[in-house]
Amino acid sequence: MKIFITAKGTDLNSKVDPRFGRADYYVIYDTETGEYTAGENPHKKGQMAVGISFAQIAIENGAKVAISGNFGPNAFEVLRAAGISMFRAKPEQSIKEAVKSFMKGELEEFKESTPREVAEKLEKELK
Numbered sequence: 424m425k426i427f428i429t430a431k432g433t434d435l436n437s438k439v440d441p442r443f444g445r446a447d448y449y450v451i452y453d454t455e456t457g458e459y460t461a462g463e464n465p466h467k468k469g470q471m472a473v474g475i476s477f478a479q480i481a482i483e484n485g486a487k488v489a490i491s492g493n494f495g496p497n498a499f500e501v502l503r504a505a506g507i508s509m510f511r512a513k514p515e516q517s518i519k520e521a522v523k524s525f526m527k528g529e530l531e532e533f534k535e536s537t538p539r540e541v542a543e544k545l546e547k548e549l550k
Contacts, residue, residue, distance in 0.1 A: 427486035433461035439512035441492025444474030474498030499536035
């Protein structure tokens with residue numbers, strides 16, 4: 424199974440980025456092989472629909488699970504429609520730790536999106 428994880432860097436020791444659409448990077452981890460790929464988020468500086476565009480990367484790469492700190496309403500709906508389950512990483516967790524926590528069933532599943540005002544506040548804090 425492939426897991427799409429928002430990241431602050433491109434290796435497994437990088438921290439999970441708490442933002443979804445404006446995350447700096449992403450990591451796609453394959454639980455069957457233990458291999459991963461990483462890339463820079465080409466949509467992070469976009470003006471509109473960055474969450475939707477970023478969600479398409481997860482979909483195109485065959486992810487079944489997405490891990491981040493937050494999922495905005497648009498990204499949440501696109502991922503949910505694609506059958507991708509979303510889980511909340513713990514604060515300051517590394518990619519490696521987040522994958523282990525997910526595999527142990529320790530991460531909270533998102534049942535609804537992060538409210539827009541909460542996501543906007545987080546974005547301002549991280550600038």
